[in-house]
Amino acid sequence: MKTCSKxxxxxxxxxxxxxxxxxxxxxxxxxxxxxxxNKAYHAAHAERIRAQKRAFRADNPELAKERVAxxxxxxxxxxxxxxxxxxxxxxxxxxxxxxxxxxxxLQATPSWANHRYIALFYEMVRLESERLxxxxxxxxxxxxxxxxxxxxxxxxxxxxxxASANLTKSNRVWPDM
Numbered sequence: 800m801k802t803c804s805k806x807x808x809x810x811x812x813x814x815x816x817x818x819x820x821x822x823x824x825x826x827x828x829x830x831x832x833x834x835x836x837n838k839a840y841h842a843a844h845a846e847r848i849r850a851q852k853r854a855f856r857a858d859n860p861e862l863a864k865e866r867v868a869x870x871x872x873x874x875x876x877x878x879x880x881x882x883x884x885x886x887x888x889x890x891x892x893x894x895x896x897x898x899x900x901x902x903x904x905l906q907a908t909p910s911w912a913n914h915r916y917i918a919l920f921y922e923m924v925r926l927e928s929e930r931l932x933x934x935x936x937x938x939x940x941x942x943x944x945x946x947x948x949x950x951x952x953x954x955x956x957x958x959x960x961x962a963s964a965n966l967t968k969s970n971r972v973w974p975d976m
Contacts, residue, residue, distance in 0.1 A: 800812070801814075801815055801823070801825060803815070803827070803828055803829040803832055804827040804828060805827075805828045805829070805832040805836075806829065806831070806832050808829065810829050812825060814829050814830055814831070815827075815828070815829055815830065816828075816830055816833055875963075900943075903943050903944055904943060904952045905952075907943045907949065907950065907951050907952040908951070908952040908953065909951055909953055911953075912951070912952065912953035912954065913953070913954050916954035917952070917953070917954055917957065920937045920954070920957045920959070921937055923959060924936065924937050924959060927959055931961075933961055933962065933963075934961070934962035935959055935960065935961055935962060936959070936960055936961075936962050936965040936966075937957055937958075937959060938957070938958050938959070938960040938965045938968070939952065939956050939957065940956050940957070940958055940973060940974060941956055941973045941974070942969075942970035942971075942973060943970075944970060945970045945971075945973075948973060950973070
């Protein structure tokens with residue numbers, strides 16, 4: 800047991816953050832007091848902290864991007880829930896993205912594409928999703944939209960992928976890149 804020097808409550812040693820340079824290996828404030836202090840500091844210095852973060856992102860774009868990607872990987876469910884709720888709250892914005900993608904597909908569909916085969920891919924998605932018990936997507940092997948390459952919306956450029964793999968791949972990966 801240990802007494803917090805901030806709130807004067809006696810708590811379990813597990814309720815105190817570790818601090819290697821202290822004699823007992825624990826900070827003198829409990830975790831609740833540290834958390835409250837941090838929140839108060841951040842509230843009082845919000846603009847200063849935002850400016851520091853902006854400066855860090857400007858000076859270290861690759862590291863900042865890597866940190867965001869790591870966070871997104873760890874919080875995939877939280878992120879997907881947020882995206883679904885955002886789409887429900889903002890159907891007009893979701894519609895803009897959907898229409899843009901549809902237009903991109905139309906523009907990338909060659910005249911010789913076999914529309915029946917393309918439709919079969921979308922039917923197979925439904926069947927495979929039911930069979931596997933996980934969401935499956937139709938993926939463009941070579942992405943339709945990328946700064947370096949533009950694939951076609953035809954049966955030769957389609958494949959079935961588990962949704963998580965397809966969302967991870969995004970438009971950054973294609974064969975022979």
